[in-house]
Amino acid sequence: MDVLNRAVETLQNALKDKVLSVDVFRDQTTVDLDRAGILEACRILHDDAALRFNLLAALTAVDYWPKEPRFTVVYQLYSIPNRVFLGLRVPLESDAAEVDSIESVYPNANWHEREVFDLFGVDFKGHSDLRRILMPKDWEGHPLRKDYPLGYEEVQFSFNFDEIDDQKPYAKE
């Protein structure tokens, strides 16, 4: 893949040691970046006349709890003229889970970053409207974190029906 090699080279030349590693898995290229380099990397990939990664296809995160760095924010960029995907990854430590917002380059990152903020609790610096998006605004916790339990309801049998019923969170007045 010509364009991908070029993209990786361009990033390595421009960002030097902010490019942590380059990983090819199942023919898909992913570049690991230091958090300080993500905004610049996006700008380069978006603006470069030969690369033109003009579509932010997806933005999500993975929680590797209890490992450190705990979070990985994942970006999937697509170049419509060159027809290739390029993945970017930014590892984040749990005590500093924040990264620059790329909204200024890709406007549609707005909602994707809100989703990651909502479900993982990753902070996006410079985001114009960082609110919860899928969960209610008074929700506690970030559901897609690995230390957030899935939650089950206990099965009620005749012998313990009242016992369990007392603890159920019914709506109160």
Place this chain on the structure above:
Amino acid sequence: MDTDNANQAMDTTLEELRHLVSDRALEGETMLLNMGPQHPSTHGVLRLLLELDGERVINCVPDIGFLHTGIEKNMESKTFHKALVMTDRMDYLNNLGNNLCYCLAVEKLVDLDVPERAQAIRVILVELQRIASHLVFLATHALDTGAMSVFLYCFREREIILDIFEMCSGERMMTSFIRPGGLWRDVPEGFEDAVRNFIRILPKRLKQYSNLLSKNPIYLSRSKGIGPISGEDAVSWGLTGPNLRAAGVPFDLRKANPYSGYERYDFDVPVGTNGDVFDRYMMRLQEMAQSLRIVEQALDHLPGGPVRSDNRKFVPPPRSEIGTSMEALIHHFKLWTEGFSAPEGAVYVAVESPRGELGCYLAGNGGPKPYRVHFRTPSFAAIQAIPVLVRGFLVADIVAIISSIDPVLGDSDR
């Protein structure tokens, strides 16, 4: 409506939405109006907060999440096979397309090949699903713009497709028919006749729909020049699929990055010019005809052979083998209790759903369950672009614009 009352009703949210509305709203000069989530023309449970100057929309703040069911979280607790059924429930108009996207991701992650016959049948089913989805678009879009009869006609044709799905999988909607490594089973006898019958029926019906709407002055005045977007803006707001092509960008993943054997079929990608409501309607109308072409070609050259991979480490053996082969029994037991393990690593696979790019980011950690599944859904991107599309138009146009981008809230909220 009394503006003070409207502001008071919004009091809880106004403070946090201050940066999204103009200063005039705070002084009560413009009106804040809530639309949805229970509203017949928001296509599910979409809530919009509108800032209006008279009838004109100044700002629009979409609010989603009313249909959030934690599908991604739930999938992490199931094996790769069992997580499949959750994908049906995301975009409920594109069940087979969701299955396909997830299965392609799993197959890519564990490096599994799919037999040609399975690939061809997948294409037939997914294209039929695309037609069914576009028929629902056409039906609801026409209904929202005031044409009741198109609604009834479209649902009549959609029922034929759903009958075909029921014939294959036993289910009209939640099919789970496409499985990692192939299909659940081969298509039954009578499948080909049923599909050919549909191919014969639909073209003249499409012409009828077109006659009802494409030159209808009432429809034209409600759709021409309404909610336009330029190609460049559409890309930067992440619009894909028919919504992007209506704006003049010929981007179709089936052509650009073919999957499941799409490179073998000859079809055109319709492209619009203005990116308005009318163009988005035209895209879908023309795409249905192209989908029919693909289905016909796939049916003409349907290869023989098995419909699921014979790699027993990932794909359960056929029922008939279990009674005679000890090894088959072991594989069956292993796959349905423990499941298969995926290597450490992550893949991103994107397919062209009826609404645009549907992507699946799938990460494995060496265990039998997906470590992380994320779906990049086209409706999520489309709803995000609603404020750009409706700004400056009338309240009545919002209804036409929302239905023209064809959002499915189950798709966006997951």
